[in-house]
Amino acid sequence: MEFYDLVVHSTQSVGENSTEDMINMAERLGFSGIGISKFFTTRSDLNWELPETKLDMIKTIILKSKTPDELKTMANEARKKAEIICVHGGDYEINRAACEESMIDILLHPELGRTDSGIDHICAKAAAENNVAVEVDFREIMESSYKHRVSALAYIKQNIEICNKYGVPIIISSNAHSKWNLRTGRDMAAIGYLLGMELANAIDSVSSVPLKIITENRKKLAGLKWQGVEIIDKP
Amino acid sequence: MTNPKILPPVMRDVRRYLIFEIISDNPVNYGDFVKAVWESLISFLGELGTSECKIWIIRNMYNENYQRGIIKCSHTRIEHLRIALSMIHNISELPVIIRVLGVTGTIKSARSKYFSGEENELQGNA
Numbered sequence: 001m002e003f004y005d006l007v008v009h010s011t012q013s014v015g016e017n018s019t020e021d022m023i024n025m026a027e028r029l030g031f032s033g034i035g036i037s038k039f040f041t042t043r044s045d046l047n048w049e050l051p052e053t054k055l056d057m058i059k060t061i062i063l064k065s066k067t068p069d070e071l072k073t074m075a076n077e078a079r080k081k082a083e084i085i086c087v088h089g090g091d092y093e094i095n096r097a098a099c100e101e102s103m104i105d106i107l108l109h110p111e112l113g114r115t116d117s118g119i120d121h122i123c124a125k126a127a128a129e130n131n132v133a134v135e136v137d138f139r140e141i142m143e144s145s146y147k148h149r150v151s152a153l154a155y156i157k158q159n160i161e162i163c164n165k166y167g168v169p170i171i172i173s174s175n176a177h178s179k180w181n182l183r184t185g186r187d188m189a190a191i192g193y194l195l196g197m198e199l200a201n202a203i204d205s206v207s208s209v210p211l212k213i214i215t216e217n218r219k220k221l222a223g224l225k226w227q228g229v230e231i232i233d234k235p
Numbered sequence: 236m237t238n239p240k241i242l243p244p245v246m247r248d249v250r251r252y253l254i255f256e257i258i259s260d261n262p263v264n265y266g267d268f269v270k271a272v273w274e275s276l277i278s279f280l281g282e283l284g285t286s287e288c289k290i291w292i293i294r295n296m297y298n299e300n301y302q303r304g305i306i307k308c309s310h311t312r313i314e315h316l317r318i319a320l321s322m323i324h325n326i327s328e329l330p331v332i333i334r335v336l337g338v339t340g341t342i343k344s345a346r347s348k349y350f351s352g353e354e355n356e357l358q359g360n361a
Contacts, residue, residue: 028258029334142322145278180330187321187335190314199314 001203003185004210006035006060006084007108007135007173012048013038013062016178023053025179033214035060035084035173040074046081058214062108064088068097075103083217086135095119099127102227105213106171109137111155119159124166133169133209134159136195138188139181157195170197170205171213248289249310252339254349255320257302259331265297265304271326272306276319288312296342298350303336305345313338 009015010022017025019036026034033056038045040061050057061082065071071087071094078085085105087098090112098107099119107127110118119127119134127134136159140152163170172188174181185206192202219225241247257263269292276285289309297304308316320333339345 025258025332029332142324178330180324180332183321183332184334187317190317190321193314194318 001185001207002032002211003030003206004033004035004056004058004214005031005174005176005182005185005188005206006058006106006171006210006213007037007062007086007175008034008182009175009177010036012036014177019051021179022176022182023051023055023057025182027053027055029182029184031185032056033058033210037062037086039064039088040078040082043077046078056214058083060084060086062086062088063104065094066091068093071097072101075101079103081221083214083221089118090114092118096123096126099123099132100130101132102130104130104132105217106133106135108135108175109140110134111152111159112137112140114155115151117155117158117162119162121162121166124162124168127163127168128166131169133171133213134163135175136160136170136172136192136205137175138172138183138191139175139177141191142181142183153195160192160196164197169209169213170201171209172202172205250289250307251310251313252293252342252345253306253308253313253316253320254336254339254345255304255306256334256336257326257331258334259302259326259329261329262299262302263326263329263331265294265299267327268297268304271323272320275323276316279319279322280315284315288316290316293342296346296350303349305342 008022010017010019012019035058036050037060040063059082061078063071063074065074075085086108087104089095089107089110095107095110095118098104136156141149144152172192174183176182189202189206192205193199224231291307293305293307317335323333336349
């Protein structure tokens with residue numbers, strides 16, 4: 001089974017460990033690919049190189065914006081270079097704008113810092129239409145305790161329920177800030193199962209769902225795929 | 236003191252054996268590990284949830300050199316135990332990752348699959 005973790009922070013963004021340390025630990029935990037993430041602030045953030053390893057290295061760009069308009073401008077810029085575009089969720093306006101934008105791949109932790117789940121049926125319908133995946137943040141559950149963990153679990157469970165109903169893809173990622181935050185793909189899938197997903201779907205959310213997003217985006221970046229059209233074989 | 240008779244097979248609990256490995260910079264001793272597991276189980280699943288797991292950490296199967304061991308658990312609560320183990324990120328202020336290597340139906344198969352080459356090098360089956 002090939003496992004992918006699309007959101008991992010190294011010293012290139014807010015993480016504590018170097019990219020090499022994260023790669024070594026991910027290799028030890030049996031991942032096939034990891035997404036080293038970076039926050040998008042200026043255009044120069046889009047030009048970065050990742051070391052070549054046995055793992056599939058994925059360039060993940062996280063958009064952190066204050067208004068939906070700003071988000072759209074940032075997404076337009078980032079789409080030309082980044083393999084995966086994520087949106088730092090938490091604000092309802094941003095969550096909804098992310099769900100309604102087809103250039104976005106993943107909405108990260110929509111329930112972060114809120115007293116509700118952060119997405120409703122309108123967002124979920126839009127996300128399903130635009131193929132935007134909703135992320136389950138493993139670190140948020142792991143590092144919190146007592147009341148905070150209880151509310152995080154409750155909101156994530158509600159999000160999973162809404163996503164299941166409207167057919168929104170779900171991704172489970174570690175969102176690791178240090179190499180000790182990483183967990184094996186199968187362990188991350190277990191949290192999806194406990195929070196209301198079918199076990200097979202939970203395992204898919206750390207393996208085939210991320211893989212599908214990566215392959216589609218790579219085809220688009222290589223100029224082999226557009227909206228509704230795909231070059232299958234070149235003569 | 237007499238013990239109760241062994242139950243007929245259909246009445247016995249169905250168990251699974253979960254094999255884990257502790258990844259850390261320094262070796263973790265057994266006592267600290269057991270304490271961390273119970274703390275994590277009770278904080279994550281609660282007392283009632285933990286009682287349903289029917290946990291038994293097998294002491295003589297814990298290998299301190301290779302940081303591997305076996306936990307016995309009810310077959311319906313394996314995923315719960317997996318999560319409780321992955322929630323442990325610190326054992327006596329040492330950052331750790333507890334990685335589940337596999338789940339088996341008997342101790343014998345756990346031993347042959349994950350502890351067979353103990354003298355030389357343990358197999359790293361995931």
